[in-house]
Amino acid sequence: MSTSIQETKKDKLFKVLVFLLLTAALVIVLYPLIYIISASISNPSAVNSGEMWLLPKDITLEGYRLIFQNNDIWRGYFNTIFYTILGTLINLAVTIPAAYALSRKDFAGRNLLMGMFVLTMFFSGGLIPTYLVVKSLGLIDTIWAMVLPNAAAVWNIVIARVFFQTSIPKGLEEAAIIDGASNFKLFTKIILPLSAPIIAVMALFYGVGHWNGYFNALIYLSDKDMYPLQLVLREILVLQEMASQNTNISGSMAEAMHSKQQLAAIVKYGVMIVSSLPVIIVYPFLQRYFVKGVLIGSLKG
């Protein structure tokens, strides 16, 4: 009797600990996000001096006004939208049919092909040989450099393949083939209409990858007019900031700062939001799809 009371006491303590742990995780993740939002609409000097630490102070939209006047950001935005749409369409066109074929048990050679694809997850030629291939194909400084070197991801093919293996009733395929339907017909008329969930998951995974990627653009593009948003951001968020920090490490330069430089600070927080906006808006609605994708992958992983 007494032990059971002790147990419940212990369990209560345990519950409190779990709650505290989750709350700590929540606060730690949430705080920087709220700070960025607040900073982007606060008075720059309040942000830089540390007066503003949670909620916006002296709300101003000056930062956003400057962002919307910035041609580089606009151009980067449109470039990124373009690369994301084109890149994702190519990704889907490569991934979905391949994953479907590889899911078919009567497809001779599927294990060999799959093995060949999966091997590239662990072994690769490396940065330099890959760069030289892209260069020798004449893709440097073309939009194709943004969409072809990452036209497919092994992991996503694995996920899509598992989906086809587990979610398409085999009888459907066999019946169609016996009725004389070709594989093309079977795929376009029967399989694709049943594949909306996996197409959505794949589009999300690939789309976010294109939206957030900067490295391909960094190494394959030199023409500034072609820069995607992330490279424009890199200049605003990383290069300028590093330069200013390295030249003035003296410390109390906050007062000496020009008001223009002060504004630059809230512009930075603003561009973080503006650039992440599409993903932020879309994410809560599609969270379960993302999670689903990870879960399908873990089945096979």
Add this chain to the structure above:
Amino acid sequence: MSPANSPLPKEDSYVQHTQPIRNQDSVKKKKTRKKGKNRKILQNWQLYIFVLPAFLYFIIFHYVPMYGVQIAFKDFIPTLGIWGSEWVGLEHFTRFFESYYFWDLIKNTLGISIYELIVGFPLPIILALALNEAKDGLYKRTVQTVTYAPHFISVVVMAGMVIAFLSPATGIINHGMQLLGLEPVAFLSEPEWFKTVYVFSGVWQSTGWGTIIYLAALSGVDPQHHEAAIVDGASRLQRIWHINIPAIVPTMIILLIMNMGNIMAMGFEKILLLQNPLNLESSNVIATFVYQAGLLDAQYSFAAAVGLFNAVINAILLVTVNHIARKTSETSLW
């Protein structure tokens, strides 16, 4: 009417007869299998077209570069091409091994990876176990949604956040430290802070997302185990220790193996962004060095050699860890 009425048995018989082929009249079976295989290829030729784009992609962008790795043993001159360039044997490798920065690069690469593994590996497990204990409801869902979100922040924005928050004069972290009476620290200009900054910004970004795979494994635990343990008087901590943790051990091992296989190839995109001349001493890793030497200084062969060295170490680590895991726990990648 037609055989279409019984598609399932057909599927089964196919599965059965391909597998145990090496038995009594195996010669005859082999022959028929081969014939069947040829017919299958003819019948399904369209499926090869389905795979063709992916096949070409992997050949062109993955296998051709693997072939191109030979420039690591050559003195690659772009105008001569891979074939025309002269063989130089291990010259680039010896140059790298004997360079004064060799041990610094190794130390930084391993240092950052191991630090990341030690801090970053257990946290998603702890968070997942805690989430698993929480009752389903709004609060739990909120925690999940919020902690997953940073996963979708781009590495450039992440680096921008780190730089802005850690700024010695205007960053919120230093303002907070001053409030506590601490001296401001120029985190990104002082080499000794670099690894910590890298690791903890990674923890912030990926711990939540990392819980998904563990939560999936935990949801597969049979509730009867817990009921039986409760009857036996096990506390919640004991039940986590003896039921939940064993349930996620296979997942942990797989992820650990994959992490070990990546130990020399960590998120170098972020390192590249956070790197500056002042912290280079501790932020220069093999991958960023390859980028610098190969793409900025155009020493293609030398950089390819360094990259190959890195890849070989990685492959050895992966195979070794997988071997150990298979021997000791029966869970492994292959």
